[in-house]
Amino acid sequence: MLTACVNGTDHPLPSDPRRTLLDWLRDDLALPGTKKGCDHGQCGACTVIVDGRRMNSCLSLAQLHHGDSIETIESIGSADKLSVLQKAFVTHDGFQCGYCTPGQICSAKALMQELSDGWASAVSDDITVTPAITKEELRERMSGNLCRCGAYSNIIAALEEVLADHPLHEGASA
Amino acid sequence: MKAFTLDHADSSASAITAMAAGARTIAGGTNLVDLMKLQVEVPDKLVSIRSIGLNDITQDDDGLLIGALVSNADCAADTRVRQSWPLLAKAILAGASPQLRNRATTGGNLCQRTRCGYFYDTTQACNKREPGRGCAAREGFNRIHAVLGTSEACIATYPGDMAVAMLALDAVVLVDGPGGAREIPIARFHRQPGDDPSRDNVLEDGELITAVRLPAPTGGVQVYRKVRDRASYAFALVSVAADVTMVQGRIARCALAFGSLGTVPWRDAAVEDLLVGETPSPALYTRAAEVLLKDARGFGANDFKIPLTARALAATLHEATKG
Known part of the structure; x- marks a missing residue:
């Protein structure tokens, strides 16, 4: 049987190969925190973390995730117990309608790991070294998550606060 | 779906074996699943x-393999890619x-399909999606379309970035299949549309990409310049990949590849031949662009790509040769 681990619990994968990872999470596992925006990999609302990497759950078939470990927004925090990133989004008004926010938070969490691993980006001056963390770097690295309310500058402010308060090895588990 | x-x-x-029985491969699925949702791609077996x-x-x-x-x-x-390529x-x-x-x-990136809007819209005529149906892009909204390598049947670009860099780096695509393993220089991997735009590349039925090989680095200055709306x-509207070696103020070696300019990642030996041995100057860049674009033809909304490419080439060559 094909199975995947979601937020620490193993689940059998759906029998219909057409089921996307996103629809499986939302409709079969009743984890509606992950959002369906464009459903075509253009908006990032469906971002989840698979084996430590952020990806668009709308563009993947659930059956391709046998053996994978998947983290959704439900595992990152709750209304009673917000994660560091979520608190920073609240502090900085990093959202208005909130629809893109679960994807933004998942993306930001994985971004911190990428920074911690020394990954370069398209705006890094010298890609052979670990890039300095600048506003421009953060904007580039969050460009896969659209916010139609336009909270971008506040989202970046939230990330800057978390990165300032938590050295990267801690930020990665924020 | x-x-x-x-x-x-x-x-x-x-x-x-599965491919020989008619199955299409899926790996990341980022392009294929999208196209399946739109029923642009309708495989029976994956x-x-x-x-x-x-x-x-x-x-x-x-x-590097x-x-x-x-x-x-x-x-x-x-780390090796970042340091040497x-x-x-x-x-x-x-x-x-x-x-x-x-x-x-x-492998999937090499095989990604065009982002021509008429290819994506099943109500529109597209010879790539449905051979013989016509091409709505020629008279349509063709701002992102190709100005080199086009045919009566198709003016769609290969849209990617990765393959453009690989082309400038003389990469080789390794494939395996029912007829055995073979190596395809990336310059011959993608196919110009001609009268059969449905085939984007030269892979035969049942052939699987196993790896891409990059030859040892040339030691040149490597620049990738991408011009886009955001x-x-x-x-890209146009991208330029350059690997340029300077010796005593002259261009000693030069590899240039262009993305979203032609129907395939584009490289022109005549442009490189013109540049080698010369001292960089704006006049030289203009001559190089004239050679590159002498057969370029726009279709209205994409006419701007021709002067844009000349400027992108000049900027790239300036950056790669300024030392």
């Missing part, structure tokens, strides 16, 4: 190649989003 079956191969051999290996990068005296299943993110993050890392990082780069694979997360 139209109904299909999905099997899971555990080796290249089992994938090739075979997942996620668990067949081919996900390592190895280096030897001949260069990038497994077909290496994700775009892992390739761009690889930075052009490839820069091109990959200029494309898509972090989420997509984590999922998309090296600062990030957008396909």
Whole structure:
């Protein structure tokens, strides 16, 4: 049987190969925190973390995730117990309608790991070294998550606060 | 999505067997699943190649071997790629989003399909999607379309960045299939549309990409310049990949490849021949652009790509040669 681990619990994968990872999470596992925006990999609302990497759950078939470990927004925090990133989004008004926010938070969490691993980006001056963390770097690295309310500058402010308060090895588990 | 079956191969051999029985491969799925949702692609059978290996990068005296299943993110993050083939890392990082780069694979990226809006819209005429139906793009909204390598049947671009860098780096595509393994220089991998735009590349039925080999680095300055409508997360209007070696103020070696300019990643030996031995100057860049674009033809909304390419080439050559 094909199975995947979601937020620490193993689940059998759906029998219909057409089921996307996103629809499986939302409709079969009743984890509606992950959002369906464009459903075509253009908006990032469906971002989840698979084996430590952020990806668009709308563009993947659930059956391709046998053996994978998947983290959704439900595992990152709750209304009673917000994660560091979520608190920073609240502090900085990093959202208005909130629809893109679960994807933004998942993306930001994985971004911190990428920074911690020394990954370069398209705006890094010298890609052979670990890039300095600048506003421009953060904007580039969050460009896969659209916010139609336009909270971008506040989202970046939230990330800057978390990165300032938590050295990267801690930020990665924020 | 139209109904299909999905099997899971555990080796290249089992994938090739499934392909011989009519299955299409799926790895990251970032392009294929999107096209299946729109019923632009309607495969009856898929075979997942996620668990067949081919996900390592190895280096030897001949260069670097990038497994077909290496994700775009892992390739761009690889220390060897960043140090010795930075052009490839820069091109990959200029494309898509972090989420997509984590999922998309090296082999899949080479096989990604055009983003022509008429290819994506099944109510419109498209010879690539439905041979013989016509091309709505020629008289339509063709701002993103090709100005080189077009045919009566198709003016769609190959949209990617990674392959453009690989073309400038003289990469070789390694494939395996029912007829055995073979190597295809990337300059011959993608096909111009001619009268059969449905075939984007020269892979035969049942052939699987297993790796891409990069020859040893040239030691040149490597630059990737991408011009697009947004600062990030957008396909190129034009991109230029350059690997240029200067000796005593003159261009000693020069490899140039262009993305979203032609129907395939574009390279023109005549342009490189013109540049080699010369001292960089704006006048030289203009002559190079004239050679590159002498057969370029716009279709209205994309006419701007011709002067834009000349300027992008000049800017790239200036950056690569300024020392």
